[in-house]
Amino acid sequence: MRVRSIAWVAGAALAVTGLAACGEDSGSSDGSELVIGEVAELTGAAEAVGGPQHNAIKLAVDEINAAGGIRIGDKKVRIKLRTEDTKSDPTVGVTAVQKLLTKDGVHYLVGSLSGAVASAYLPVIKDRKDIIDIVVGAANPGLNENISVYRPRADAFQSVDAEVTLALETAGELGTDNIAVLSDKKLQSNAVAVPKIVDAIKAAGKTVVGPVDFEMGATQFSSQIAALKRAGNKVALFQGYGTDLMTFVKQARAQGYDGTVVAASGATADQVKQADVSADALKNVFDIGTAFPADLVALKLNAEAAQKFADAYEKEFGAPPGYTSASAYGGVHILAAALEKAGTTTDYAKVREALDDLTVADVPELAEKVVPQEGDRIFKDHQAYFSLVLRAWDGAAWTTVKAIG
Amino acid sequence: MQELLNGVAQGTVYALIAAGLVLIFGVVRVPHFAHGESVMVSGMMTCWAVTSLHLPVLLGAAVGVAASVGYGLFLCFAVYWPMRNHPEWNLLASSLGAVVITQTAAIAIWTSTPRVTPGGVSGSFEIGDAIIPWSWAVLAAISAAVIGATALLVSRTTAGVSMKAMAADAETAQLMGIPVRKNWAIAFAVGSALAGVAGSVYSTVFPVSTTLGLDVTFSALVVIILAGIGSVAHVLWGGVLLGVVEAVAGTVFPGGYQDSMVFLFMLVVLVARPNGLFGLERARD
Numbered sequence: 020m021r022v023r024s025i026a027w028v029a030g031a032a033l034a035v036t037g038l039a040a041c042g043e044d045s046g047s048s049d050g051s052e053l054v055i056g057e058v059a060e061l062t063g064a065a066e067a068v069g070g071p072q073h074n075a076i077k078l079a080v081d082e083i084n085a086a087g088g089i090r091i092g093d094k095k096v097r098i099k100l101r102t103e104d105t106k107s108d109p110t111v112g113v114t115a116v117q118k119l120l121t122k123d124g125v126h127y128l129v130g131s132l133s134g135a136v137a138s139a140y141l142p143v144i145k146d147r148k149d150i151i152d153i154v155v156g157a158a159n160p161g162l163n164e165n166i167s168v169y170r171p172r173a174d175a176f177q178s179v180d181a182e183v184t185l186a187l188e189t190a191g192e193l194g195t196d197n198i199a200v201l202s203d204k205k206l207q208s209n210a211v212a213v214p215k216i217v218d219a220i221k222a223a224g225k226t227v228v229g230p231v232d233f234e235m236g237a238t239q240f241s242s243q244i245a246a247l248k249r250a251g252n253k254v255a256l257f258q259g260y261g262t263d264l265m266t267f268v269k270q271a272r273a274q275g276y277d278g279t280v281v282a283a284s285g286a287t288a289d290q291v292k293q294a295d296v297s298a299d300a301l302k303n304v305f306d307i308g309t310a311f312p313a314d315l316v317a318l319k320l321n322a323e324a325a326q327k328f329a330d331a332y333e334k335e336f337g338a339p340p341g342y343t344s345a346s347a348y349g350g351v352h353i354l355a356a357a358l359e360k361a362g363t364t365t366d367y368a369k370v371r372e373a374l375d376d377l378t379v380a381d382v383p384e385l386a387e388k389v390v391p392q393e394g395d396r397i398f399k400d401h402q403a404y405f406s407l408v409l410r411a412w413d414g415a416a417w418t419t420v421k422a423i424g
Numbered sequence: 425m426q427e428l429l430n431g432v433a434q435g436t437v438y439a440l441i442a443a444g445l446v447l448i449f450g451v452v453r454v455p456h457f458a459h460g461e462s463v464m465v466s467g468m469m470t471c472w473a474v475t476s477l478h479l480p481v482l483l484g485a486a487v488g489v490a491a492s493v494g495y496g497l498f499l500c501f502a503v504y505w506p507m508r509n510h511p512e513w514n515l516l517a518s519s520l521g522a523v524v525i526t527q528t529a530a531i532a533i534w535t536s537t538p539r540v541t542p543g544g545v546s547g548s549f550e551i552g553d554a555i556i557p558w559s560w561a562v563l564a565a566i567s568a569a570v571i572g573a574t575a576l577l578v579s580r581t582t583a584g585v586s587m588k589a590m591a592a593d594a595e596t597a598q599l600m601g602i603p604v605r606k607n608w609a610i611a612f613a614v615g616s617a618l619a620g621v622a623g624s625v626y627s628t629v630f631p632v633s634t635t636l637g638l639d640v641t642f643s644a645l646v647v648i649i650l651a652g653i654g655s656v657a658h659v660l661w662g663g664v665l666l667g668v669v670e671a672v673a674g675t676v677f678p679g680g681y682q683d684s685m686v687f688l689f690m691l692v693v694l695v696a697r698p699n700g701l702f703g704l705e706r707a708r709d
Contacts, residue, residue: 066535238636242675242682245426246675248426262537274557275555294539295540295541295542295544
C-alpha cells in the first residue's frame, strides 16, 4: 500500500511537471538570432487578458520570422522569444525580469500587462541604457517617463476624460447629483487615475460616492452594492478588469441596483459568457477603451490592417483577439521596425532614437488607430495615443456605439 | 438589513465548508489545508459538466460532488494514511504540497479565469428594504439542510458514533475495535462531499476560479475558531457570524480593511474564548 501510495503521488507530480514543461521554450540564441524577453501574465488574476496578449506577441514574432527575420543592414536576424510568466504577481515579475536580463542576457523586453508587476520591476531596468522595454498592456500613467520604457498602448489617463464626460452627461440626463467610483485597489493605474476622476467629478459640481474599493478577482460585491444603494446612486464609474465588471453587474442587478455603469475594462464576450450575465443585466453598461479590431472595422478606421490582424489571430488561436492583443502585436512590429531603421541590435541609443522618430507609416502592421503625434510620429515622450471607442452589449457581442477622439 | 442578510447567505456556505473540515480534522487529526481545493474541484467540475457536457445543473452538481469525494479519498489514502504515524509537521507540509500541486494542475486544465455555472436560480425577493436574490436563499437553505443532515449522521448513526469516539480518543477507540481505516475513509468521503456540495452550489451563484482554494480554507478555519472545534452543528453559527462580521466590516470600513477586521475579530475571540464561542465541552457533546 505504501509503495503504491508513493507511486500515485509521484505519478501525479510527474504529470503536473510534465504539463508545465510542455509550455517551456527551449533553445538559445546564436549569431543570427535576437533574443527578446516577454514579461507575460499567463496565469493569475490578469490571465484572461494576459493569455491573448501573449498570443498576439507570438503571432507577430512568427510572422517576422516567417519573413526571414528583422533586416539589420544586409542580413536578417530571427527573433527568439523568451517568455516568463509573472503569474500576475509583482514579486514573481521581478524575478522573471531579473532572470531574463541575467540568465538569458536579453536587452529587449515586450509585454507587461499588470501595472503592479511593471511598477515592481521598473527599478531593475529604469537606469539601464542598454534595455528597451516595450510595454503593451500596463496602463499606469508615468510608466513611460523612464528612458528604457516605450508604451504603444493607451495609458489610464487617455480614457479618464471620456469616462467622466459620459458619466456627467448621464447624471445630467437622470437628474442625479452623485456619481459613484468603484476602484480595484490592486490595479496600480487606479492610484493615479481615480484621484483624477474624483477631482473631475467634483469640479463639475457633483458629489462622489466613494471611491468604493474592491479587489481584483472578487467573488462578492455586496458591500459595494449596498454602499451605492444607500447613497441613492444612479451612475457608477467602474475602474477594473472585465471579469470583475461582469461579477459586479450581475450581482448589482440581482440586488436591485439599476444604475448606469461606465467602465474602461476591455470586457469581452467570453467574459460575459463565463460570468453567465444576462443581456438585461448589461443594459446601461458602457465600456470605453482602446478599439478592438472589430471596432475599427465597424468604424472604418485603419480597417484593413485591423481585419488582417484579427483574421490571422483567429486562424492561429481559434478565438478573437483580447483587449491588449492588437497593442501587443503592434508593439513587436514597432520594435522590429525601429531595429531595422537603426540598422543595429546592439547600439541601444540608436535604437531608442529610431523609436523616437518612428512614424505611423513606418509600421504598416499596426492594427490599431494610433493618433499621430508631431511629425506623424508614433510616440510622444515614449507614449503612443489612440482613438478610443464606446461599446455596449447588444445581447450577443460588445458593439461599437461611437468613436471618441 | 441588506448587509445582514448578505452576511447570512455567505456565512452558511462558509459553515458548510467548515463542517467538512471539522469532520475530517476531528476524526483524523489531519491539518487538511487542501480542503478548499475540494471546493474548487467541485465548482470547476460542475461548471465544466454543465457548459461542456451540457448536463442539467443537478447532474453537473453530482459530477462536482463525486469529483470532490474522489479527490478527498485520493489524498486520504495516497498521502495522509501512509503518514499517519509521522509527526504532524509532515502532514501539514504534505497538505500544503497538495494545495500547490492541485492548483497548478487545475490552472493547466481550466486556466485561472473565474466562471459561473449557468442555469442557477434567478430572480429576487424583498425583505424590508433588502433585496435578496433567490439564488442566495437557495444556497443558504441547501447549506443549512446539508449541515443539519450531517449533524444527524454524526449523532444518530453507528458510523457517526464511531467517528465521535475516534475524535474523543483515537487510540482507545481502536482498542475497542473501531475500524480506524474505515472511519478515515468515511470522514474524508463525507467531509469532501460537504465541500463538494458547497463548491457546486456556490458556482451557480458566485464566480469560482482555480485559485480560490486557500482563501476558502482560511475562511473555514476562522469559522472553526469562532465556533470551537468538534461540533458540526455549531459551525453553522460560526459561519453565519463570520459572514455577518465580513459584511458589516465591508460596509463600515473601507475595502482595504475588511479582511483585517475579520481577523481582528477572530483574534479577540481567540483571546477571550480560546475554545471558541460555544466552548469545547459543549461542542463535544
